[in-house]
Amino acid sequence: MAFGREPAIIVSMSDKGVKPPYKRGRPASPKSLSAAKRDALWLASIANKQDARALSDLFTIYGPKLKGWLMARGVGNGTAEDIVQDVMIKVWTKAASFDPAKASFATWVYRMTRNRWIDHQRKHGRMDVRDPELMKIIADDEVPSAEANFMAQQNSDILQEQIARLTPTQQKAIRMAYMEFKTHKEIAAETGLPLGTVKTRIRSAIQALKANMAKHVSHMK
Amino acid sequence: MTQKTSHNVVMDEDIITDYAAGKLSPAKHIMVACQSEISDAVAQRIAFQEGLAASMLEQGTSEPLSPLFMGNALAALPQQTHNHPPAAPAPSGGLAPQSLRHMLGHGLKDMQWKSMVPGVAVHDVLGNRHTKDGDRLYLLKAKGGMKMPQHSHNGEEWTLILTGSYTTGDTRYARGDLHIEDETETHAPHIDEGEDCICLVMTQGPLKMQGWLPKMVQRVVGI
Numbered sequence: 001m002a003f004g005r006e007p008a009i010i011v012s013m014s015d016k017g018v019k020p021p022y023k024r025g026r027p028a029s030p031k032s033l034s035a036a037k038r039d040a041l042w043l044a045s046i047a048n049k050q051d052a053r054a055l056s057d058l059f060t061i062y063g064p065k066l067k068g069w070l071m072a073r074g075v076g077n078g079t080a081e082d083i084v085q086d087v088m089i090k091v092w093t094k095a096a097s098f099d100p101a102k103a104s105f106a107t108w109v110y111r112m113t114r115n116r117w118i119d120h121q122r123k124h125g126r127m128d129v130r131d132p133e134l135m136k137i138i139a140d141d142e143v144p145s146a147e148a149n150f151m152a153q154q155n156s157d158i159l160q161e162q163i164a165r166l167t168p169t170q171q172k173a174i175r176m177a178y179m180e181f182k183t184h185k186e187i188a189a190e191t192g193l194p195l196g197t198v199k200t201r202i203r204s205a206i207q208a209l210k211a212n213m214a215k216h217v218s219h220m221k
Numbered sequence: 222m223t224q225k226t227s228h229n230v231v232m233d234e235d236i237i238t239d240y241a242a243g244k245l246s247p248a249k250h251i252m253v254a255c256q257s258e259i260s261d262a263v264a265q266r267i268a269f270q271e272g273l274a275a276s277m278l279e280q281g282t283s284e285p286l287s288p289l290f291m292g293n294a295l296a297a298l299p300q301q302t303h304n305h306p307p308a309a310p311a312p313s314g315g316l317a318p319q320s321l322r323h324m325l326g327h328g329l330k331d332m333q334w335k336s337m338v339p340g341v342a343v344h345d346v347l348g349n350r351h352t353k354d355g356d357r358l359y360l361l362k363a364k365g366g367m368k369m370p371q372h373s374h375n376g377e378e379w380t381l382i383l384t385g386s387y388t389t390g391d392t393r394y395a396r397g398d399l400h401i402e403d404e405t406e407t408h409a410p411h412i413d414e415g416e417d418c419i420c421l422v423m424t425q426g427p428l429k430m431q432g433w434l435p436k437m438v439q440r441v442v443g444i
Contacts, residue, residue: 050301056291063290064283071284073243081287085294092298103272110275114243115250122247122347159276178242178277184235203234210269 039105040098047095059088062106066113073117083120087112162212170205177202232256232263232399241270248347248356248423251320252381252399255421258318259397316384316396321346321421329383329419332360340364346421362419363387363412371409376425378402385418387411 042054063084070080090112091098098108163171176187176198184202188195232253239245240253257264317328324346325332334342340363347358363369365385379401386395387410394400394410402408412418 052295052298055298056295059286059291059294062278063286065278065281067286068282068284069278072281077284077287080284081290084286085290085297088294089298093301095301103268104275106278107268107272107275110278111271114274117243118245118247118250159273160279163276174273174277175280177238178274183239183244199235202238206234206238206270206273209273213269 036100036104036106040100043091043095043098043100043105046092047098052092055088055092058091058105058109059084062109063088066109069110069113070117075117075120079120083113083116086116159209159213162209165212166205166208169201170208173201173205174209177206232266234266237263237266237270241267241274243274246356248358249379251324251347251358252379252421252423254320255318256381256397256399258320316419318383329360332362334362340367341369356423356425358421358423360419361422362417364417365412365415367412369410369412371407373407374402374404374424376404377423378425379423381421383419383421385416386413387418388413 039058042051042058045051045054046058066084066087067080070083071077075083087109091109098105103111163174166174184195184198187193188198191198193201236245236249236253240250243250245253253263253267257267315322315328317325322328332344334344336342342362344360344362345357346360347356360383363385369387379399380394381399382394382396384396386393388394389400389408389410393413
């Protein structure tokens with residue numbers, strides 16, 4: 001089966017397009033901005049003052065979430081904590097290279113955790129790694145950030161709001177795509193939906209979200 | 222089925238989603254990471270979805286860290302390397318994406334190629350081309366003008382073009398293009414004249430060669 005290659009079957013779904021982003025609910029909360037700012041300040045403090053307290057504050061917040069993300073993927077308790085600790089060390093040593101203009105700390109630390117997890121699978125999966133040097137790292141953290149302008153504005157809370165504005169079906173699709181460690185095929189088997197429908201749903205939910213975000217950002221300018 | 226895969230346009234959104242969510246196999250993950258280094262368009266799409274995946278952490282279940290975690294982790298912190306500006310940028314002009322360079326420890330120029338047949342050489346990156354299952358990742362170098370044997374696959378074959386180009390059917394694949402084929406497709410890529418074509422290739426299961434000579438060669442060299 002081609003990886004996402006079959007013709008996109010347009011299937012009837014309860015999604016009736018994208019909801020207008022600003023009809024109801026709160027305006028973008030300033031709280032969100034402060035979470036990102038707070039993280040950036042902690043990062044700066046780690047980079048400039050070797051502030052271990054700031055690191056511990058960051059991981060008091062993010063540690064349990066990252067551990068939860070890993071364990072939802074079937075990683076055992078001990079291994080999950082090992083991975084989180086590796087990431088924590090990385091944040092400590094690489095704090096100076098964190099650029100809040102490129103991505104939020106949440107995104108940065110998520111990416112590191114995900115890459116560590118992939119790395120872990122590479123080492124412990126069936127794959128025969130030839131050279132221990134290879135184990136060093138996968139893409140690691142510095143995925144080149146050619147983010148468009150609006151990416152800099154992106155932060156978790158604005159996204160959360162935009163997600164909350166999607167239809168329930170779209171929200172469910174996004175949750176399936178990111179929260180559950182299942183392939184599209186497994187999701188299809190579980191929900192009884194054709195594979196094409198699963199893909200279309202996830203894709204259209206992401207598109208809707210992108211459109212909302214773009215509107216939101218142009219709104220802010 | 223061929224499909225135009227100009228890297229600025231085509232890469233399936235599903236793959237980007239799975240990449241962002243950490244659902245791709247390690248070999249595929251590396252390939253997409255490499256492609257995103259070459260293609261800004263792909264990098265942007267990934268960045269968006271990574272932001273999204275990260276923000277979904279908020280909705281996920283938290284697992285409390287064990288009581289001793291923080292103390293142990295803080296005690297184990299290494300010396301900070303002082304305020305270095307972001308790590309030295311990749312040697313510019315290098316053709317190997319940073320993600321690949323990390324794995325190899327060097328760039329494409331210093332490769333130790335293993336010649337398979339005249340004009341074709343390989344270098345294993347991950348896994349073993351001789352094993353029967355699992356994803357395998359290797360670099361393949363073919364001389365300009367060569368015609369590769371007709372083959373299909375037992376599983377998927379992903380090819381990321383790093384240098385040179387090749388044509389199969391009426392589609393031309395060049396640097397940054399990620400060419401994905403599955404077991405239903407048979408193709409015989411024709412390397413375009415000129416530059417050597419170096420690709421990062423991921424295959425699942427042995428290729429199925431058509432014709433007795435390629436089959437023989439395959440037995441010997443084990444693609």
